[in-house]
Amino acid sequence: NAGVTQTPKFRILKIGQSMTLQCTQDMNHNYMYWYRQDPGMGLKLIYYSVGAGITDKGEVPNGYNVSRSTTEDFPLRLELAAPSQTSVYFCASSRGEATEAFFGQGTRLTVV
Amino acid sequence: RKEVEQDPGPFNVPEGATVAFNCTYSNSASQSFFWYRQDCRKEPKLLMSVYSSGNEDGRFTAQLNRASQYISLLIRDSKLSDSATYLCVSRGAGGGNKLTFGTGTQLKVEL
Numbered sequence: 001n002a003g004v005t006q007t008p009k010f011r012i013l014k015i016g017q018s019m020t021l022q023c024t025q026d027m028n029h030n031y032m033y034w035y036r037q038d039p040g041m042g043l044k045l046i047y048y049s050v051g052a053g054i055t056d057k058g059e060v061p062n063g064y065n066v067s068r069s070t071t072e073d074f075p076l077r078l079e080l081a082a083p084s085q086t087s088v089y090f091c092a093s094s095r096g097e098a099t100e101a102f103f104g105q106g107t108r109l110t111v112v
Numbered sequence: 113r114k115e116v117e118q119d120p121g122p123f124n125v126p127e128g129a130t131v132a133f134n135c136t137y138s139n140s141a142s143q144s145f146f147w148y149r150q151d152c153r154k155e156p157k158l159l160m161s162v163y164s165s166g167n168e169d170g171r172f173t174a175q176l177n178r179a180s181q182y183i184s185l186l187i188r189d190s191k192l193s194d195s196a197t198y199l200c201v202s203r204g205a206g207g208g209n210k211l212t213f214g215t216g217t218q219l220k221v222e223l
Contacts, residue, residue: 033210042116042199042215043156058210090155092211100146101211103155 002026006091006104013081013111021076021107023091031094032074033101034058034066036087043090049074081111113138118200118214125221129190133217135183135200142202142212145176147185150197150216159185159198190221 007022025032030051035043045058049068063085065077074093078085088108092101118135125131137145145162160167162174162183173186183200200214 035213040215043213045210045212048210094211100158100161103157105155 004091004093004102004104006089006107008107009105010108011110013078013109015081015083015111017081018077018079019081021078021089021091021109023074023076023104024072025074025091025093025102026072027093027095027102028071029093029095029102030071031096031101032068033092033094034064034074034076035090035092036060037090037106038087046076046089078109083111085109086111114214115139115212116200116202116214118217120215120217122218122220125190125219127190127192127221127223129221130186130188131190131219132187133185133198133200133219135185135214137181137183137200137202137212139202139204139212140181142204144203145183146201146203146211147172147174147183148199148201148213150199152196156199156213187219190219192221192223195219195221 004025033048034046037043044060047066049055055066088106090106091104094101116137147159148156149159150156162176166175171188175184197216197218199216202212
């Protein structure tokens with residue numbers, strides 16, 4: 001009954017460091033998404049994937065990379081972390097078109 | 113213009129009140145719509161889908177007006193536990209059918 005699992009839950013990075021945010025889902029969903037949410041703001045789409053091996057940019061992709069080698073996993077890579085990347089990151093998945101998305105619990109990232 | 117627009121609130125209402133949230137969307141090709149609820153420092157969770165014919169789930173009623181590109185959520189008999197941020201969401205056609213979120217409307221239900 002895990003749904004969408006994100007790790008880590010919290011992380012502090014120094015400017016210029018890199019890290020990977022992990023996301024895995026056990027619902028066999030084709031669609032997966034990465035969003036970021038800044039304080040008092042809506043969720044903004046970073047990258048999305050419609051299936052294994054297929055990824056595409058969302059609204060705010062700069063500074064991030066993704067891969068989708070399996071249906072279950074959709075990691076988000078931050079290269080050269082910047083203070084502007086301080087945010088809460090949510091991974092989500094959905095079965096397909098016109099269906100609801102299920103979210104992970106989020107990763108709170110602070111870049112100092 | 114934002115693709116999905118909501119009044120940010122906050123809406124402060126007494127317990128038992130009826131409160132309505134409105135949302136407009138700019139992409140006429142949007143295919144489906146949802147209301148999500150987000151508690152402080154938590155992930156968004158689906159509250160209900162929104163259908164053209166309108167739909168009700170207990171104290172919650174959602175309406176969609178495609179001609180006006182307008183979505184609403186009505187909460188009757190508000191409970192303290194309804195305090196949260198309510199996110200209006202549209203799903204577009206193509207491009208991974210991505211979800212576009214409004215910035216949310218904050219509701220505070222008070223004694």
